Amino acid sequence: MLPAKDRKDRESKRPLGRNKEIYNKVLHDWLDIVRAADQLGCWGISTIEHHLHTEGYEVGPNPGILNAWWASHVKNARVGALGYVMATQDPIRVAEECAILDHITKGKFFVGVARGYQSRWANILGQANDSVAAVSRYIGGKDDIKNRDIFEERMEMLLKR
Known part of the structure; x- marks a missing residue:
């Protein structure tokens, strides 16, 4: 997590990647959390794909x-x-x-997929695919349907062996 005293301090450090010392600390603090979770017997540890975030809770844009x-x-x-x-x-x-x-993980890797709901980055990175975010207030709208169609097409491709 982003080392901050309070919300104002956290906001002043946004975006997380701007300060390499803080970002490095967060990455290595997460490794400590991962090790502790393993020692405590947790089944699994995961991360997410998010881009262009400023909240300070996401560690990186590439979970792999x-x-x-x-x-x-x-x-x-x-x-x-x-x-x-x-x-x-x-x-x-x-x-x-x-x-x-x-x-690499000798069978210890698991994966999930998502449609993308955060417009601040899904709309930017989805441009190449003519896709926009699947924002909940627009469920059933043309953008939501297009996003779902792209998602389902890509899932079909992903699952082919």
Whole structure:
């Protein structure tokens, strides 16, 4: 978590990646949490895919990199990505990354996928796919339907062997 005394202090440190010392501390503090979770017998530890965040709770935009790092520091816990936002991803690259992670972790990797609901980054990274965020207040609207169609198409591709 972002080391801050209170909300005002946390807001003054946004975005998290702007200060390399703080970001490095957060990354390594998370590793301490991962190790502790493993020692306590937790089944699994996961991270998320989010981009362009300023809240200070997200560690990184690429869960696979963190999962590979964390896996090298745990004995029993599984590591996972929950999840890759398929409307902004190439499904072949996601499949390749997951396969490599499964090998690196010796079968301890798990994965989830998502449609992407945060417009501040899903709309930017989804441009190449003509996709926008699946914002709950627009459920059933044309953008939501398009996002779901892209998600389902990519899931079909991802699940092919």
